[in-house]
Amino acid sequence: MPTREKLMSLKNASIVYRMESGEGRRVWSGVSLDIHRGEWIAVVGPNGSGKSTLASVLLGLNPLSEGQVQLRTDDVTQATRGVLQLPEAQFLGETIAEELDFLPQAQQLTAEERRSWYAEVLAAVGLSLSPERTMATLSGGQKQLVNLAAALAASPEVLLLDEPTAMLDPASRKEVREAVRQAHQRGTTIVWISHRLEEVADASRVVGFGAGRITFDGEPREFFYGEAGGESEKSEKSERSERSERSERSERSERSERLKELKNFEISSPCVELGFDPPFVIQTAMHLLEQGLTLDPLPLNMEELAEVISCL
């Protein structure tokens, strides 16, 4: 569950890359972001909008040109672990076993205990490879999964994922989502950069990047459905405090009216404004709303869609 304890923060951060010509190239301006313990943040945005730059800043690999940053990048505790787009760039060991042996967790195990630990760590992401396999003999997707397995095994406070599923097949993508969900349930804070909007639905918060600045920071429902999604969420949140003043019945009918009025979705959705096509579930829900049906709550995934439809 998200808390208000701030783990990392950026204040008015800017990044200017120095080009070979000596010229400065500004890729970020005035980026402010607080990351709280227990959050699952999905970071989305078009190509070149500065998302990977965020990953490298949060991993302490990229200094700011302007602004302030507060990180959790202590090498000893491995408080923040990253899984970046290019797995090769991150390996230290020659074999899978050697890679996992770098983790502090491995130091506490005997050689025999390590055998079953390797299998457990790999199984968490759906892999059943021999730990003696050399990294060079793995496919790109397998390398990425080993990378993620090592990051999860380190039990970091913050897990930073930069498009980790980009080169994975659907079955492996599912394994990754499930493994990350379990890590989140164990208390790991997740920051997941992704182009796959169906992965966004797992998040508690969406941060949208557009041309080097944050253009959206809010809940997934508001990201997909625009104001009506935000209002729907807000009204749920304030339900308890307002219950004494307004009857639940009138509140529900008011919300239904708001959802029915949601005709200009294409214009007002932050998801569409960032240049993305909403996922199938959201498009289906919008189609039903346009037919005059009331969906409450606005669905974010197939299970929620099936449930609201069964209640119609």
Ligand SMILES: Nc1ncnc2c1ncn2[C@@H]1O[C@H](COP(=O)(O)OP(=O)(O)OP(=O)(O)O)[C@@H](O)[C@H]1O
């Ligand atoms: N080391 C660098 N030197 C100069 N420019 C860079 C450097 N790294 C990134 N950039 C530029 O900064 C901008 C943002 O890059 P970044 O990789 O952060 O974007 P992104 O949103 O992750 O893109 P993508 O979705 O394509 O991965 C791009 O225009 C890119 O060309």
